[in-house]
Amino acid sequence: MVDDTPWLALVVGNSRLHWGSFAGAQWLGGWHTPHLTSAQGHALMTQGFTPQTWTSLAAARPELDEPELPPMMADFPELWLASVVQAQGDVWRTYAQSRVVRADQVPLGHGYPTLGVDRALALVGAGETYGWPVLVVDGGTALTLTAGAEQRLVGGAILPGVRSQFRALHDYTDGLPLLSYDLAHLPPRWATSTAEAMTSGILYSQLAGLRDFITDWWQGYGQGQRAGRVVFTGGDGPALASALTRQNPAWATSIRVDPDLMFWGLRVCRQRQTQQ
Known part of the structure; x- marks a missing residue:
């Protein structure tokens, strides 16, 4: 039925x-x-x-x-x-x-007690939709990287998202403005104004950090049918993915963008629970 x-x-x-x-x-x-x-x-x-x-x-x-x-x-x-x-x-x-739905109800092995349910759902949603192993990059208020293989958590990282970094410079330093940003138009790397220096420091370091994590992921999961997938999600996810692939054109076929990973994870949870 x-x-x-x-x-x-x-x-x-x-x-x-x-x-x-x-x-x-x-x-x-x-x-x-x-x-x-x-x-x-x-x-x-x-x-x-x-x-x-x-x-x-x-x-x-x-x-x-x-x-x-x-x-x-x-x-x-x-x-x-x-x-x-x-x-x-x-x-x-x-x-x-x-x-x-709590994090411990998401069908994901090797989780830990404080793992956020949003990260667990996005990882399961990506794995079930695109296949395992997979790395999810969520560009939200916090930028999170969450990796999994064979429906188990490999690990991840959490740092302030792009908007949060701009907000922190404004809130915790005297005289620095609160800036908007556009990942589609990166500033000069070697800036000659305070606003451009802030933008350069945040955006280029964010992208460099992502390149480092993704490169390390592919070194561990980069061969044949087990090649590690990378899926971007979250508010800044599409813009971050686009900026990375402009810097690294060969990555364009290896990176996906899907804003709805958490919903796919909730769908998996509902299917599992209603079938029990």
Whole structure:
């Protein structure tokens, strides 16, 4: 029997909510919102996540885009939830149809107690979609690298994301401005202004660090059918991948970009749990 049950996936990130819509295993679409207040979350849940409720929320908050919910999405769908922010995650746990997924429930071997559920989901989503071994580079508030082989965690690294590094220079030094950045147009490496020097230091060191980690990954998993895949995800993921492949054109065929890895991981978790 084919499962076409409508359900929502929600990953609570450090700065945004990531939403996905499914019918069984079929992907219907995704969107992102800022964190919502308890009252706004309560309105969505008590009214069954209907398009009308999203419309009213968007009208009240100009920064909140109204998602185009698929027409086949039923009212009061299952909500499969993973959260890295406890207070925001607690908002959605009161929904009767919610199914909370913890890191230790993600089918990934060799994890450790403090492994973030977002990293575990993205790694399993990448491995199940593109094959193992795989390295996931998530360019979010934190830049994380998470590697796995044979559905087991190999290891990884965490450092401040690009935006967080610019924010840190502004917040913790006297007189340095808060800058925007554009990874599509890298500054001169040897800068002659403070703004360009900040941008050069952050962007080139970020890219150099990624090159070093990816090169080391391929040295360990780079042969034949076991060649290690590399998949970028997260808000800055596409721009980081593009900048790297401009610097290293031969990498263009070896690096993928997929913004929805965490949703693929939640889909795996739902399939495993509903089959038990």
